[in-house]
Amino acid sequence: MSVNSLLAFLDNPGIILTLGAFLTVLAPVALRRPIMLGVVAFSAFRLWGMEIGDSLAFTLFDLEIMPVQYDVLSRLFLVVFHIAAGLNVIYSWMVKDRSECFAALAYPAAAMGGVLAGDWITLFIWWELAALTSVFLVWAPQTRESYLSGLRYMSIQIASGVILLGGIVLVFREQDSLAIGTLSLRDGGGNFNIAALMLFIALGIKSAFPMLHNWVQDAYPKATIGGTIILSVFTTKLAVYMFARVFVGTPELIWIGAIMTIFPIFFALIENDLRKVLTYSINNQVGFMIVGIGFGTAASVNGAVGYAFGNIIFESLLFMSVGAAMYRTGTSKATELGGLYRTMPITLFFCLIGALSISAFPGFAGFVTKGLILDGAAEAHNLIIWLILLFASAGVLEHAGIKIPYFTFFAHDSGKRPKEAPLPMLIAMGIAAFLSVVIGLYPQPLFALLPHQAHIVDYNPFTAYHFVEQLQLLLFAVLAFALLIKFKLYPPEVPSTNLDVDWFYRIPGRAVLFAIIGFVVAAWRVVWGGLQKLVGSIVERTHRTHGPEGALARSWPVGFMALWTAVVLGAALIVLFLNQ
């Protein structure tokens, strides 16, 4: 690799932010956050200078490695990842903890490196780095719960990486190339292609497919306030990006995504921890994106990745507002919050913008892109999926649009009268809220980033009909909420733990694991004990014959030795005689 190639390799957001993360660790405490912001700004500046089609490749062990492949799809995700990374740096300005500051840059760096990867090996490296760097955010609170959760999180992420690697090996065997391209989940005969299936499952774990989703709820709410916000952005969206890159138009994704949009709604409804409610919201929102990618039309893919862009901003905004309430009160539980609108009106205002955006109210970010995904279902004349997505839209309104602001700032009066959120948090929330509104009112800059430009130039989200259908859906859902509250039919929040899929590996799985460990220990004791006895008896017998008291240790007379010498010499003479 020449010096120019090396410089080109270093000049990409993944590397810049990684180096920045190490720089942050070495910097004095007071300079950590300014340096972090500077590194993100510098990386964004370098991204600005990149041209669509830029790439960097070199040969290693006869394999073509492509650490940088910049196209319209990667551009969209890199832009919004920079926005999210910058907002998180500002939001957590008060945090100087070395490991958290490191992870706040190194983890987004890994996600961005993965987005830029043009080959599977590069992706695999960044994929694993994303797992390794993000676990520090889960461990940051330094509690036993967060430690155990971090271990489970790590195990699942590493499992995803191992499956990914297996898939990469099989794909390489089939294609003799490591280049990332579209794959078909099934072969010509309709059977699953094992290589593609392994990659599909690896991405499915990261994007939190149904039944593989619970690491999100297990780990994210146990991180620090800022850590949860960072975590909410990158891993699942990197997987969404990879699905858009590799499995676009895969019909299985339509139903998987549809299920993802439904089941979290019910868990979010009964969940007391509002940060956990938002993690269910991540599953639901990613489900919309997966459906759009599954349809694979220009409209639906534009909708899916455009929705990912907006979602990263307004979902972060909701996490930030709940985080601000938690920062001031020490809790994110609905039963312990409520009535904060009195003293945290600015945070409330930003939270409402996030709620309106995620609910896709006209004029806010979700509105302009969610319609594209629904259009994808409608154009495919898939009535059931279309109805499911509408149902899920009502569900989003329930848990993210209403429950989050209502139980944090209104509902019962908790008696808490905390101060308004600190200035850095307000600035970060303000920027996110501003972007949510700007995208909602003037989406053209976002549209310019979408991959299928030929389609989007004809798309106008601000039609009277689109307004009416969305307002009907949402306003009548709010009406249902108001009536349920009025007639006391809305379930009260209850302090509880709600079992989910993680129960299987945390309780019976743990019991089975301990049983296996017990069996292995017992088996080891039996084998080791037997070996010890065997060796002991050999040593004892040897000692009996060769020891100081043994038969072979007796002192023999000189004549006996002379006799044996004569016997040996005699035998030698006979052998020589016979040989002649």
Place this chain on the structure above:
Amino acid sequence: MADHDARPGNTDAGNKKADSTGWADHPVFVRGFLWTLYISCALAAGAGFIWQKKKPHFELEAFPVFFAIYGFVMFALIVLVGQHLRKLVGRSEDYYRERE
């Protein structure tokens, strides 16, 4: 980040005396909010008769208040049915803490 800022004045420990009624609890606001909602719903439903999709993909879309009914019913369904999930999966707050 320290999980929260527990300095006096930032939490309820350092409160000024907690007053019970704020603007959102005031009956005038509550009534105003509800009436605004009722009128908005009526306007949205009425608008469905005026602006309709020119080329609907499904027959349902052609029904002027389909989205209104669907939104109302589905939201109520989610809440009324979903709350029973708690009976199935709800456990004490310390459930995992006691077992891990």
